[in-house]
Amino acid sequence: MHSMNISNFDLNLLRVFDAMMAERNVTRAAQRVFLSQPAVSHALARLRKEIGDPLFVRAGREMIPTAKATELGPAVHTMLDQLALVVGKTRFDPRTSAAVFRIGIVDVREYLLAPLFAKLMREEGSRVRLLVHGFDDANFQAQLASGALDIAVSMPQPPAPGIHSRKLSTQGKCLASQSHCGLTASGDQRTGYWKKRELEERWSMRRRTFSPYRPFSQIATCYL
Incomplete structure (x- = not known):
């Protein structure tokens, strides 16, 4: 069993680990903790040595956590949350917080x-x-x-x-109503109405891009 000396353990390594568990990608994890990608890679190398486990294994563009990392993940995340509460003793203030x-x-x-x-x-x-x-x-x-x-x-x-x-809102959607003239018209009129509507919508959207x-x-x- 790998023994670990925590007397000089760098807690910032756990911040990197927590970011990697969430993002599964070194670049995104680096952005999340405001570090460079090489700094995150270096931190992971140190943490792997400390824990004695690969922690994350590359699979395509994603870094998959090992069984050990999966076991540690929830406990590390909870510990970091509790530590943040202990260190930040003041009440949360959105005007001063940079969270x-x-x-x-x-x-x-x-x-x-x-x-x-x-x-x-x-x-x-x-x-x-x-x-x-x-x-x-x-x-x-x-x-x-x-x-x-x-x-x-x-x-x-x-x-x-x-x-x-918590429920934020309740919305209703109307799919069909008697006020829609296309429903009250005769067969040919109804077909013509919906074709006209489709052409109008396509024409109005011809320059739009949805993302x-x-x-x-x-x-x-x-x-x-």
Whole structure:
């Protein structure tokens, strides 16, 4: 069994490990902890030597955690959170905090919510940074549990243990109504109506490009 001397252990190595567990990519992990890519690679090499395990194994463009890393991951993440609370004894203040929060928002909701976040931050004079990511509704709870995301805006579903949820809004959608003249017209008129609508929509959208994963920083720039 590998013995580890923690008397001179560098806790910054655990910050790098936690970032790697969340990102599974050296470049993204480096951005997350505000280090260079070589610095993160060096930190991982030191941590591997300290723990006596490869920790992450490359598979294509992704770094897959070993069984040892998977075992350590939740405990390290919890410990870093608790340490942050102990060190930062003062009450959280968005005006003075420079914390970074990772928010997962799916598709078009990013365009609806990101400007609201930017407006609120501007009005509050906040130094907090928000990083908006797209995500898959099927696995976002795992991303929350691992620390890859701090907040997720998603369709309602039962939260996993340890995840707190709150309903933000309720929206209705109208697929068909008697006020739509295409529904009350005769067969030929109805067909002509919907063809005309389709041509009008295609014509109006001919110069538009939709990219639901536009970086938040580009959106926020328009409002700050």
